[in-house]
Amino acid sequence: MEIDTQTFIRNLDSKLKIFDKAGATALCQELIVFLFASSEVFPLNDARKILQLLRRKRMFALMSKVADACINTGRTSYAIRKLYSQSLIDTGHLVAAKAVLHELISDTEQVRLNDKDALVENIEAKGLLGRVYKQLYVTVGNSNNTHSIKSIKDAITCYLDVYTSDNTHLWHGINAVALINRAKIDGVDVSGYPDHHSLAEAILLVIEEKRLEQQAFYWDFATASEACIALNRPGDALEWLSGYARMPECDAFELGSTLRQFEEIWQLGMNKEIGNLLLPILRAELLQKEGGAVIIDGEALMQQKKNESSATEGYKKLIKDTSIPDENGKRLEKVFGDDSFKTYKWYMKGADRCAAVARIGIDSAKGFGTGFLMRGRGLCDALGEELILVTNAHVISGDPQEKAIHPNEALIIFEALDRDAEFRLSEIIWSSSSSDLDAAICRFSKEDQAKLEKLTEEKKVKLFPAFEHLPIVDEPPSQRIYLIGHPNGGTLQLSFQDNVLLDIEIPFIHYRTPTEGGSSGSPVFNQQWDLIGLHHAGDEKMPRLNGKQGLYEANEGIWIQSVRQKMCQQITI
Amino acid sequence: MPHITFIHGIANKPPADKLKKIWLDALASDQLGNEDGIDLGARGVTTSMIYWADVLYENSENADVFEHATDLESTPILAQRADKDPDMSWREKLTGEEKEVIDSLAAKLSFDVLVDDTFTPPTSGSTRNLERIPLPWFIKRRMMKWLLKDVHHYLYNVEFSPRQGITYKVQDEIRSRVLAKLNEVETDKHVVISHSMGTVIMYDCLKRVNACPSIESLMTVGSPLGIDEVQDMLQPEWTRGNGFPEKVENTWVNIFDMLDPVTGFDGNIANDFRKNEKEVIDVINEQNFGAWRHNITNYLSEPKLRAALLKLI
CATH class of the missing domain: 2.40.10 (Thrombin, subunit H)
Known part of the structure; x- marks a missing residue:
C-alpha cells in the first residue's frame, strides 16, 4: 500500500469540511496501518499538516492515534510531539500530556540556541504545560485546595517564564495576565507575581504597534481583546474581538477557544457589564462560523433577552464604518462594524427561538x-x-x-x-x-x-410557524441548518448547532453536525431561523437519499410540512 | 422550484461566483432594518449569474469594491484606482450614424461635460440632476464612461480584445452566454433579475434573438432602457407601441430611482415598451439610498423591490 500525502491531505480536508467524521476516521486508520507496515520515508511536514487539520476540527482522539503512530514509527519531530501533547490535553489525559511536554522541553532546551525549530517548540511546549496546569485548576475549581493552588501557580509560572524572557511571546503573556487576575479574585496569594494590569498594558502596546505596521495576526486581536478585559475597557475589547472574528483565518475552532477562555478563566457572565457586551457578540460570531456550536445556560439566555434592547442601543453607538480607511489608507480592522451588529441581530433571532x-x-x-x-x-x-x-x-x-x-x-x-x-x-x-x-x-x-x-x-414569545419552503441542495453557497435542543438529555443548557445540509428527499432532511448529534424532538431551522423540520435521528450508517447507494454519517429530520400534511389529512377534531 | 437568473451591469466585476454571492447576500441581508431579507437558498430558489464582465475587462476585480455602497462612496478608495478609467479613444474612430447616436447618448449622460476635470456644472438640465448626486465628478465621469463604452461595444457588436490572445465580437459572445445560461434552466418558474447594462443585454436577447428561450418574469433594475438613444439602437425590433418582449410570458417589473443617472433620470419606461399599445410594465419608483443611486446591492436591499420579487417567485 502506498499513500500519496498530498492527495491524502486534500481528501482529509474535504471530509473534515463537511464533518464527515466516519470518512476522516477511515482515512486516518488507513494511514496508521501504512505507518506501521511501511518503512518508507513519510514527509514530516505533511504529518504535521494532517495533525493540524484534525486539531482544527477538534478530532482530538483521532489526532492522538495518528500522532502516536507517527512517533512510534520514528516519523517524529518536535512539532509532532507538541501536537501529540495537545491532543492528550484535549482528550483529558493530562498526566500523559505533562510527561510528553516535560520530555519535549528537556530535549529542546539543550539545542534551542542552535536550532530554530527547537526554540519555537520549546516555547510552545512551555505554554502547553501552562495549559495543562490551567486545565487542572479549572477542572478542580476549588481555590482552597492545595493541589488547586499549586496548579494555578504552576500555570502562571510556565506562562510568565516564557513571557518575561521575551515579551514578544504574547500568547504566554496574556495567559499569565488572565491567570493572575483569576488567582487574585479566587483569593490565591499572588504577591510574588507582577501586576497583571501593567502586563496587559505592555501587551496591548506591542499589539497596537504591530497593527499599525500591518504585522498583527488574527490571534493578536484576540490577545488584545483579553488585555482590554484585564484593563476593564469593554468598548476596546469589543472592537478587537469584532476585528478578530472578521478575519478569514478565524474559524469556529478559534472562536470556541476564545469563548472558553472568556467564560472559564475570565469568568465573564451576563451579570457583568463586560460580559454583557462581549459574550453575545462572541456567541453570535461563533455560531455563524461553519461548524459553530454554542451551549448556553437557560438563565443566561433569559438575561441576554432582558438586556437585548439596551445592548442593541449600546452596540449601535459603537458601530463604525469598516470601509473607511485609516490615515495610511488601510482598511480599519480593529472596529465594531455593521457586519458584527448584523450577526448579533441574527443570533438574537435564533436566541428568541429558544424560548419555545x-x-x-x-x-x-x-x-x-x-x-x-x-x-x-x-x-x-x-x-x-x-x-x-x-x-x-x-x-x-x-x-x-x-x-x-x-x-x-x-x-x-x-x-x-x-x-x-x-x-x-x-x-x-x-x-x-x-x-x-x-x-x-x-x-x-x-x-x-x-x-x-x-x-x-x-415573555413576548414569538412562536414560529412552519415554513413552506425547503432549502436548496448542491448549489453554492451551501445552506446551513440549525438545531436547538437539550444535548444528552441535559438540563439547564440549550445548544445551538450549525449543520451542513447534505441532502433532501421529502419527507427527510439530512444534515451533519460537527459535534454530537442533536436531541430527539429538536426544532430544525434554516439559516434564517425559519422552522423547517423536526429532528428525529442520527446514525453513523444512515442510508443515503434519492436512490444514492451506500451509507453515510448523518442526522435526519422530518420536513415540518410533511407532518402538517399528514396530520391535516388524518386528524378529526 | 423557482429559478432566478441574474445578469450584472456596467463596469468590471468580481469573479462570477463571488458576484453571485454578493447579490444573494444583499437580498438576504437586513441592511435597512425592515426585517424583509429574502434568503433565496433557504426558500428553495436556485440561482445563476450571467457573467460578461470578462468580455470587456482584462481581469476580474479582486475586491467587491463596486458592489458595496459603503466602498463606492469611499472616495479615497476610488481615488487610488485612478488607473481604472476606461480608454475612450474608440470614440474618435466612430463615423456616420454610429457617431451621431453615441454623441447623442454621451450628451444625454452629460458625458462630455464630465470629462473636463475643471468643469463647473451649470444649473440646468440633466447636469443639474447629476450635480444632485453627492459623488465627486471624477467618479460620476468614470461611471458614465463605463456605461457609454459597454453600451456601444455591445450594441454595435464591436470586435474587442480584453486581454492578450483573446478577441471577442462583444454582442455575439455575450448573447451566446445569455442563451446558454437561460437554456440550462429547467423550471417554468424562471425569473430574470437584470441590472443596468444587463437590462439592455437581456432585452436585446429576449426581443431580438430568435433562439432565446422564454422566461416567466423579468425584473429590470436601474435600467438605461428609457433613454431614447438606447431605444434607437434596439430598432427595428423595438417599437414604442410593441416593445414588450413576447418571450416574457408573465410580468415585467422595472425598478428605478429618480436620481440614478444610468436611467437617464427617466425610469418610467412603461410608455416606451408597450404591449399591443397598452402600458403593462409594473414600474416601481424606489427611493434608493446612498450617494451612488445606481448601486445594485442598495437596490436589492430596498423594500419595494423585495416585495415585488416575492410576488414573482
Missing part, C-alpha cells in the same frame, strides 16, 4: 428529549390558537413499543422561559410512529394551557 424549546422528561432532574411550542393552526387550522407541543413519537407516546414517555408521565420545562415552571400534558392529539414520520403533537392540560398562554404573553 422545551425539555421533556419524567422529572426535573433529567431530560429525555426535546420538544417545541407551536400554535395549533401552524400545523392544522382546526387546532386554532391552541398552544401545542411538537416532539418525536419516540419521545412521547402511548404505544409501549415506542419505549417513550407516556403523555401522562411527561414533564415539560421551558428553560429559557421559566425553569421553575413545570407543565403537564393531557393527551396526544396526533402522532405518527417512529418508523414513519416520528412525530407526536401533544395537548397541554387545560390548566397548563392557560398558564402557558400567560407565560408566553408575558
Whole structure:
C-alpha cells in the first residue's frame, strides 16, 4: 500500500469540511496501518499538516492515534510531539500530556540556541504545560485546595517564564495576565507575581504597534481583546474581538477557544457589564462560523433577552464604518462594524427561538428529549390558537413499543422561559410512529394551557410557524441548518448547532453536525431561523437519499410540512 | 422550484461566483432594518449569474469594491484606482450614424461635460440632476464612461480584445452566454433579475434573438432602457407601441430611482415598451439610498423591490 500525502491531505480536508467524521476516521486508520507496515520515508511536514487539520476540527482522539503512530514509527519531530501533547490535553489525559511536554522541553532546551525549530517548540511546549496546569485548576475549581493552588501557580509560572524572557511571546503573556487576575479574585496569594494590569498594558502596546505596521495576526486581536478585559475597557475589547472574528483565518475552532477562555478563566457572565457586551457578540460570531456550536445556560439566555434592547442601543453607538480607511489608507480592522451588529441581530433571532424549546422528561432532574411550542393552526387550522407541543413519537407516546414517555408521565420545562415552571400534558392529539414520520403533537392540560398562554404573553414569545419552503441542495453557497435542543438529555443548557445540509428527499432532511448529534424532538431551522423540520435521528450508517447507494454519517429530520400534511389529512377534531 | 437568473451591469466585476454571492447576500441581508431579507437558498430558489464582465475587462476585480455602497462612496478608495478609467479613444474612430447616436447618448449622460476635470456644472438640465448626486465628478465621469463604452461595444457588436490572445465580437459572445445560461434552466418558474447594462443585454436577447428561450418574469433594475438613444439602437425590433418582449410570458417589473443617472433620470419606461399599445410594465419608483443611486446591492436591499420579487417567485 502506498499513500500519496498530498492527495491524502486534500481528501482529509474535504471530509473534515463537511464533518464527515466516519470518512476522516477511515482515512486516518488507513494511514496508521501504512505507518506501521511501511518503512518508507513519510514527509514530516505533511504529518504535521494532517495533525493540524484534525486539531482544527477538534478530532482530538483521532489526532492522538495518528500522532502516536507517527512517533512510534520514528516519523517524529518536535512539532509532532507538541501536537501529540495537545491532543492528550484535549482528550483529558493530562498526566500523559505533562510527561510528553516535560520530555519535549528537556530535549529542546539543550539545542534551542542552535536550532530554530527547537526554540519555537520549546516555547510552545512551555505554554502547553501552562495549559495543562490551567486545565487542572479549572477542572478542580476549588481555590482552597492545595493541589488547586499549586496548579494555578504552576500555570502562571510556565506562562510568565516564557513571557518575561521575551515579551514578544504574547500568547504566554496574556495567559499569565488572565491567570493572575483569576488567582487574585479566587483569593490565591499572588504577591510574588507582577501586576497583571501593567502586563496587559505592555501587551496591548506591542499589539497596537504591530497593527499599525500591518504585522498583527488574527490571534493578536484576540490577545488584545483579553488585555482590554484585564484593563476593564469593554468598548476596546469589543472592537478587537469584532476585528478578530472578521478575519478569514478565524474559524469556529478559534472562536470556541476564545469563548472558553472568556467564560472559564475570565469568568465573564451576563451579570457583568463586560460580559454583557462581549459574550453575545462572541456567541453570535461563533455560531455563524461553519461548524459553530454554542451551549448556553437557560438563565443566561433569559438575561441576554432582558438586556437585548439596551445592548442593541449600546452596540449601535459603537458601530463604525469598516470601509473607511485609516490615515495610511488601510482598511480599519480593529472596529465594531455593521457586519458584527448584523450577526448579533441574527443570533438574537435564533436566541428568541429558544424560548419555545422545551425539555421533556419524567422529572426535573433529567431530560429525555426535546420538544417545541407551536400554535395549533401552524400545523392544522382546526387546532386554532391552541398552544401545542411538537416532539418525536419516540419521545412521547402511548404505544409501549415506542419505549417513550407516556403523555401522562411527561414533564415539560421551558428553560429559557421559566425553569421553575413545570407543565403537564393531557393527551396526544396526533402522532405518527417512529418508523414513519416520528412525530407526536401533544395537548397541554387545560390548566397548563392557560398558564402557558400567560407565560408566553408575558415573555413576548414569538412562536414560529412552519415554513413552506425547503432549502436548496448542491448549489453554492451551501445552506446551513440549525438545531436547538437539550444535548444528552441535559438540563439547564440549550445548544445551538450549525449543520451542513447534505441532502433532501421529502419527507427527510439530512444534515451533519460537527459535534454530537442533536436531541430527539429538536426544532430544525434554516439559516434564517425559519422552522423547517423536526429532528428525529442520527446514525453513523444512515442510508443515503434519492436512490444514492451506500451509507453515510448523518442526522435526519422530518420536513415540518410533511407532518402538517399528514396530520391535516388524518386528524378529526 | 423557482429559478432566478441574474445578469450584472456596467463596469468590471468580481469573479462570477463571488458576484453571485454578493447579490444573494444583499437580498438576504437586513441592511435597512425592515426585517424583509429574502434568503433565496433557504426558500428553495436556485440561482445563476450571467457573467460578461470578462468580455470587456482584462481581469476580474479582486475586491467587491463596486458592489458595496459603503466602498463606492469611499472616495479615497476610488481615488487610488485612478488607473481604472476606461480608454475612450474608440470614440474618435466612430463615423456616420454610429457617431451621431453615441454623441447623442454621451450628451444625454452629460458625458462630455464630465470629462473636463475643471468643469463647473451649470444649473440646468440633466447636469443639474447629476450635480444632485453627492459623488465627486471624477467618479460620476468614470461611471458614465463605463456605461457609454459597454453600451456601444455591445450594441454595435464591436470586435474587442480584453486581454492578450483573446478577441471577442462583444454582442455575439455575450448573447451566446445569455442563451446558454437561460437554456440550462429547467423550471417554468424562471425569473430574470437584470441590472443596468444587463437590462439592455437581456432585452436585446429576449426581443431580438430568435433562439432565446422564454422566461416567466423579468425584473429590470436601474435600467438605461428609457433613454431614447438606447431605444434607437434596439430598432427595428423595438417599437414604442410593441416593445414588450413576447418571450416574457408573465410580468415585467422595472425598478428605478429618480436620481440614478444610468436611467437617464427617466425610469418610467412603461410608455416606451408597450404591449399591443397598452402600458403593462409594473414600474416601481424606489427611493434608493446612498450617494451612488445606481448601486445594485442598495437596490436589492430596498423594500419595494423585495416585495415585488416575492410576488414573482
